[in-house]
Amino acid sequence: MPDSQSTPAPERSVALAIRKEKRFRPLGLTADSAIRRFFQGNAAFAILALVLIMVFLLREGAGFFGQNSRGIRVYRLAGLEYVDIIKGQLDRHAELTRAANALRLKIYSDALAKGAAPQAATAALAGFDAFAEALGDASEDVRSLASDLTEQAAAVKQREQIYQDSIEQKAMLIRAGKAGAAAAVSSVAVDFGREIKALSASLPIYKDANRLFAKKLNASLAMAGPQSVPAAWTPQLSGLKAAAERYAATFPEVEAELAAWRYDAPVPWYRSVTAFLFGRQWLTASFWQDWYGIIPLFIGSLLVSLIALLIAVPLGVVAAIYVSEVAGTGEKTWIKPAIEFIAAIPSVVLGFFGVAILGQSLRAVSETTWLAWVPGFPMSERLNAFTAGCLLAFMAIPTIFSLAEDALTNVPRHFKEASFALGATRLQTILRVLVPASLSGLISAILLGFGRVIGETMVVLLCAGNRIAIPDFTQGLGAFFQPVHTMTGIIAQEMGEVVPGSIHYRALFMVGIVLFLLALGINYVAQRVVQRYRISIG
Amino acid sequence: MIAVEKLDFFYGASQALHGIDLRIPENRVTAFIGPSGCGKSTLLRCFNRMNDLIDGTRIGSGRILIQGVDIHDPDVDVISLRRQVGMVFQKSNPFPKSIFENIAYGLEVQGVKNRRRLEEVVEKSLRGAALWEEVKDRLHTSALGLSGGQQQRLCIARAIAVEPRIILMDEPCSALDPIATAKVEELIHELKRSYTIVIVTHNMQQAGRCSDLTAFFYLGRLVEMGRTEKIFTNPVQTQTEDYISGRFG
Ligand SMILES: Nc1ncnc2c1ncn2[C@@H]1O[C@H](COP(=O)(O)OP(=O)(O)O)[C@@H](O)[C@H]1O
Ligand SMILES: [Mg+2]
Numbered sequence: 143m144p145d146s147q148s149t150p151a152p153e154r155s156v157a158l159a160i161r162k163e164k165r166f167r168p169l170g171l172t173a174d175s176a177i178r179r180f181f182q183g184n185a186a187f188a189i190l191a192l193v194l195i196m197v198f199l200l201r202e203g204a205g206f207f208g209q210n211s212r213g214i215r216v217y218r219l220a221g222l223e224y225v226d227i228i229k230g231q232l233d234r235h236a237e238l239t240r241a242a243n244a245l246r247l248k249i250y251s252d253a254l255a256k257g258a259a260p261q262a263a264t265a266a267l268a269g270f271d272a273f274a275e276a277l278g279d280a281s282e283d284v285r286s287l288a289s290d291l292t293e294q295a296a297a298v299k300q301r302e303q304i305y306q307d308s309i310e311q312k313a314m315l316i317r318a319g320k321a322g323a324a325a326a327v328s329s330v331a332v333d334f335g336r337e338i339k340a341l342s343a344s345l346p347i348y349k350d351a352n353r354l355f356a357k358k359l360n361a362s363l364a365m366a367g368p369q370s371v372p373a374a375w376t377p378q379l380s381g382l383k384a385a386a387e388r389y390a391a392t393f394p395e396v397e398a399e400l401a402a403w404r405y406d407a408p409v410p411w412y413r414s415v416t417a418f419l420f421g422r423q424w425l426t427a428s429f430w431q432d433w434y435g436i437i438p439l440f441i442g443s444l445l446v447s448l449i450a451l452l453i454a455v456p457l458g459v460v461a462a463i464y465v466s467e468v469a470g471t472g473e474k475t476w477i478k479p480a481i482e483f484i485a486a487i488p489s490v491v492l493g494f495f496g497v498a499i500l501g502q503s504l505r506a507v508s509e510t511t512w513l514a515w516v517p518g519f520p521m522s523e524r525l526n527a528f529t530a531g532c533l534l535a536f537m538a539i540p541t542i543f544s545l546a547e548d549a550l551t552n553v554p555r556h557f558k559e560a561s562f563a564l565g566a567t568r569l570q571t572i573l574r575v576l577v578p579a580s581l582s583g584l585i586s587a588i589l590l591g592f593g594r595v596i597g598e599t600m601v602v603l604l605c606a607g608n609r610i611a612i613p614d615f616t617q618g619l620g621a622f623f624q625p626v627h628t629m630t631g632i633i634a635q636e637m638g639e640v641v642p643g644s645i646h647y648r649a650l651f652m653v654g655i656v657l658f659l660l661a662l663g664i665n666y667v668a669q670r671v672v673q674r675y676r677i678s679i680g
Numbered sequence: 681m682i683a684v685e686k687l688d689f690f691y692g693a694s695q696a697l698h699g700i701d702l703r704i705p706e707n708r709v710t711a712f713i714g715p716s717g718c719g720k721s722t723l724l725r726c727f728n729r730m731n732d733l734i735d736g737t738r739i740g741s742g743r744i745l746i747q748g749v750d751i752h753d754p755d756v757d758v759i760s761l762r763r764q765v766g767m768v769f770q771k772s773n774p775f776p777k778s779i780f781e782n783i784a785y786g787l788e789v790q791g792v793k794n795r796r797r798l799e800e801v802v803e804k805s806l807r808g809a810a811l812w813e814e815v816k817d818r819l820h821t822s823a824l825g826l827s828g829g830q831q832q833r834l835c836i837a838r839a840i841a842v843e844p845r846i847i848l849m850d851e852p853c854s855a856l857d858p859i860a861t862a863k864v865e866e867l868i869h870e871l872k873r874s875y876t877i878v879i880v881t882h883n884m885q886q887a888g889r890c891s892d893l894t895a896f897f898y899l900g901r902l903v904e905m906g907r908t909e910k911i912f913t914n915p916v917q918t919q920t921e922d923y924i925s926g927r928f929g
Contacts, residue, residue: 471735556773560835562733564786564842565763574789579776 199658203651210434210645211414217431219334220299221341224403225291226431228348231396232288235281238386242274245382249375269370270379276362277386283351291344296430298337305332338405345400352393359390418652424610424632426646434649436656438612442527442626445613446602447595449531449622450538454595455588457535458542462587465543466550467572478547485540493604496533501525501605504532508623518620523607527626530606534595542591549583550576582671589668593661599630606631629653681706681747681876682727682846688740689722689731695740696722698900704893709868709877711891711908713884715923718897720880724848727751727878728765729758746846763790766839770851772831774823774838779806779815782823782834786842801841809837810867829860836867840875847871849879853886865890884924888912896920 171179217223246267253263308329315324363383371379421435465477501524508519521528553576561571577584607625610632615621633650640647682704689697697719704710712720722731726744729751731737743750751761763786774782783802784792792798802819806812811833815826823834832852839847849868853861868877868890881887887894888908895905896919904911904920915921 554773556769556771557775559730559733559769560773560775560838561785561789563728563730563762563767563769564789564838565759566785566789567759570789574785575775 196658199651199655203648203655205643206418206434206645206648206652207414209648210417211409211411213432213645214413214417215409216299216302218407218409219338219405220302220332221291221295221338221405222299222431224338224341224400224405225288225295227396227399227403228284228288228291231393232281232285234389234392238382238389239274239278241382241385242277245375245378246270246274248378249371253372266372267370269365269367273362273366273370276358276365280358280362281355282358284348284355287344287348287351291341292430294340298332298334299431301330302332302334305329334405341405348400349397352397356390356393359386363387418649422612424627426636432646434645434652436629436653438610439627439629439632439653440656441612442606442610443596443602443628443630445527445621445626446530446534446606446628447592449528450534450595451588451592453532453535454538454542454591458539458587458591459546459584461539462543462546462550463572463576466547467568467576481543482540484536487537489537489598489600490604492533492537493601496529496601496605497525500532501529504529517618518623521623523609523623523625525605525607525625526623527606527613528622530602530626531622533601533605534598537598537601538591538595541594542587545587545590546580546584549580549587552583553579582674586668586671589664589671593664593668596664597630597657597661599634602628603631603634608635629657633657682878683745684723684726685742685745687723687726687742687744689719689726690738690740691722691734692736696900697726699742700902702895702902702905704876704878706876707872707874708892709872709879709890710893710895711887712878712880712895712897713882713887713923714897714903716882719900720897721850723897724767724850724878724880727846727848728762728767730767732758763842764844765846765848766842766844768832768835768839768847768849768852770854772828772835772855774826774831774834776822776824778820779823779826779834780819783838783841786838790842805837805841808840808871809833810863810870811837827860829856829863832856832860832864833867836864836871840871844875846876846878849877851880851882854882861886884912884926896923898923 249270250263250267253266254260258266308327312324312327312329315321315327363386366379366383368376368379418434418436420437421433422437423433423435424438425431425433461477461481465474469477505521505524507513508516508521513519557575557579558571561575566574606628608627608631609625610627613621613624613626617624633653636646637650640650684700684702687697687700688695689700700723712724714720725731726739727746739752743752745751746761746765749756775785777785780798780802783805784798787798787801803812803816806815811830814830815834818825823831826834832855836847836852853864856864865886868879871877872892879887879891891908893905894908894911896903896911896915896917898919904915904917906916911920912924915924
């Protein structure tokens, strides 16, 4: 072996080669590190975009709570809250009246079904009708007082609004350098203390009206004697009467609440957050009071997604099992692309199909007599949570199918062979070995399907019926067939109409943030589940 | 016990076995040797019809009789065949379940639910596979936590739990270290008393140590079969001699 002194030549040539390479470095980058930077830059850009979106959402949405808090404060200062206490009492009365009418309808149609003539059936209910009418009229005096107070409070609120607008206008003029014009703008602050006196002064009047209300209510109940309904219906009638008595018993509480109410009681800081997160009303552009409660939208989104998953999970997973375990290679080559093609259908086309065909046909099906036993059938609305859920299921199937199929084919082949070699049937192998071994993959497929569904906009906007109300879950599964509105749908529908910077605009951004966090959460959980799965397969 | 008569076997269009004719006697260890790709595994997997799981495979001509029954007869239930003919694979493949569940699996798919019975069989099988002492305190932990050699013995225990007559082993020790290999070989020696064993191996010493009969395959054909001492010391065919003496393969 030659020693180092005897071979100086190669050493020099190596040094030369290194120097030569140095000369070809634009911006001090070698080709290798340039490529690295390029990929790094692309990844960084994606992350930057994500961060920017988050910052933008937060910036636009954050102002919401301040504005909402102010809105709630004015709601109290101007006495709207006070009037709403009385209105709540009247709402409960209206519910009672509705229940009475519903009972009448039942008795009436029962009589017809038993062969009575319409006139005879009506005549038999004369006593009940008198009772129902008296019950409905009992609230007269309170109602007229409430409507007077409504006008008063609304006027105060409006003056406050005008005052706020004028302040803003002044500020704008001063900023524009027109101090003179600014001084000319009249702005009169509302003295809530004085305004509210007129409202509180009505308390004795309310008490009188309320006493009358209670008296009339009791009088109406006395009219509902046992003969007013057929004997078979007496339990229902006494149920109704008991409800009315319970209702009458709450009157003193309402009075006490009104007496204790203070227009200047501070609004706690968290009220605007809880009013958003737990608010059961999303009510905008109302003359009375706007409410931005996300609950009806949140429940609408969840309900539609639940329906979609109930349909898509069995279909997607079973199709995946079929393709990965049962189908021959010939079938595989067309089933897989066919299912995955569904993902390429534009959602607006699906929505259009839902409006034009699916809703109509579902309703036609729901009206057939032999399906009358299904809760919620016949459907009262053509477009409802179920219609949208069906279409969303269709959209979620490719996601669930592809991921589930991947998870199943990734189960090492030797598990399957071991099972067959022990004399297990194909079904046993699928259920006892393949599904458990790919369970986390299947779960994450379902979760990502959920993420796909909850973020979908077009279909729900077109097909969910867009009624902003919490579905009536007392109807059980019938709730599936009620129209709902969703978080995505409301943003798409209202964003175009709102004034940028207004509370409504910011409320929509808050809904967007909730959606964003939900999607983030779902993806995070899905990823964690997949990690667990990799480890367990080893 | 097993009789193969003029068997031709195809993967799609390519023929993997050509006119195989051989007889495997009861309660003996028969070793299949030969260079890679000569069809040892293919023939072995014919015995429990595992090749049925691969698309496009077929028997061209010939038949396989196990205890006189043609296993490709349409009346033969492949599930019950596989219960009679157990298999241990090259790569140990316990399910990602507990040790207990692994062994009980074969019985559970037969519909055995009785817990006592399952416990008995698990213990018996693990003792049979010389694994009981090592795992009796961790029966309900994951089988994937065992060492490679233990996993392979677990697979043997799982195979014997359904009480087969025949056990097929496809290079069961190729992934194991020498100590684990010695344990499995010792086990094969024990099992011979109650089972007919067919073992594919690449390792000449192993074939010499644990088999009674040896069959040498080359390019999809059976070249020679006979008593192991005879094949190793005095083969008839020169190909066999060349292979055993390490001149090719
Ligand atoms: N699944 C398969 N599809 C097609 N050809 C196969 C398949 N498995 C094995 N073969 C072919 O069959 C021949 C025999 O293979 P194999 O029985 O695995 O050999 P050995 O076990 O002796 O190494 C080889 O030529 C191999 O390429
Ligand atoms: Mg092989």
